[in-house]
Amino acid sequence: MLDTQNPSHLWLLHTLFLNDVDNDCQAFREEWNCHPISGPDTNNKSPKDLRFLGQMQYGIYCEHEDHGDRDPIMDAADAIVSQQQEHVNHEVVLVPSHQNPFWSNEEAIFFAGLQEVITQNITPDNFGLTPAEWGSDQYPVLETIHVGQHAVKDVDVSLAEPIWYTQARLWCQALSALSFYLLMHGA
Numbered sequence: 733m734l735d736t737q738n739p740s741h742l743w744l745l746h747t748l749f750l751n752d753v754d755n756d757c758q759a760f761r762e763e764w765n766c767h768p769i770s771g772p773d774t775n776n777k778s779p780k781d782l783r784f785l786g787q788m789q790y791g792i793y794c795e796h797e798d799h800g801d802r803d804p805i806m807d808a809a810d811a812i813v814s815q816q817q818e819h820v821n822h823e824v825v826l827v828p829s830h831q832n833p834f835w836s837n838e839e840a841i842f843f844a845g846l847q848e849v850i851t852q853n854i855t856p857d858n859f860g861l862t863p864a865e866w867g868s869d870q871y872p873v874l875e876t877i878h879v880g881q882h883a884v885k886d887v888d889v890s891l892a893e894p895i896w897y898t899q900a901r902l903w904c905q906a907l908s909a910l911s912f913y914l915l916m917h918g919a
Contacts, residue, residue: 733859733904733907734903734907736828737828739828739829739830739831739833740831740833740910740914741907742828742829742830743830743831743832743833744903744906744907744910745830745903746830748902748903748906749899749903764779765778765779765780766778766779766780767779769782792808833910833914838913838917841913842909842910842913845909845913846905846906846909849905849908849909850902850905854905855901855904855905856904856905856908859900859904859907859908860900861897861900861901861904871891871893871897872891873890873891873892873893874888874889874890874891875888875889875891876888876889877889
């Protein structure tokens with residue numbers, strides 16, 4: 733029930749899950765940088781090993797010697813970005829608006845209401861979260877989503893219950909509470 737054109741939905745999505753996504757990306761990056769890369773040039777070393785060995789052999793890249801008050805790491809990063817800019821071949825991706833739909837203390841009132849929904853263990857109807865909506869007694873193990881520019885390709889996504897049901901339930905509780913709050917306050 734996510735409406736990607738609705739700034740309030742995007743705000744709610746960011747508020748609920750952005751830290752979790754960032755943490756998962758950080759964990760993936762750390763694991764990826766430690767995996768061995770096969771091949772004659774890498775000798776089964778990880779990206780982290782190759783970076784360290786490169787720094788040991790060639791030193792740390794610096795564009796100029798006198799950094800003054802500037803951070804040499806950031807200077808190096810900026811220099812690398814400018815050198816790599818010619819290799820960027822894609823259009824700018826516009827980030828959709830994710831405006832906070834609340835004024836001042838309204839956000840705290842909303843989250844207090846959401847906490848009450850969670851505490852009372854309320855599962856909203858018509859979100860596909862109840863056995864009556866599943867068509868069986870078990871939470872679905874797969875969801876088919878349509879992807880691609882024209883949504884013509886189907887991809888089956890695993891819905892491991894310990895992970896996805898909890899997240900889906902939180903999303904639906906929050907979206908239901910947000911929709912109710914905005915309806916009651918004429919937003």
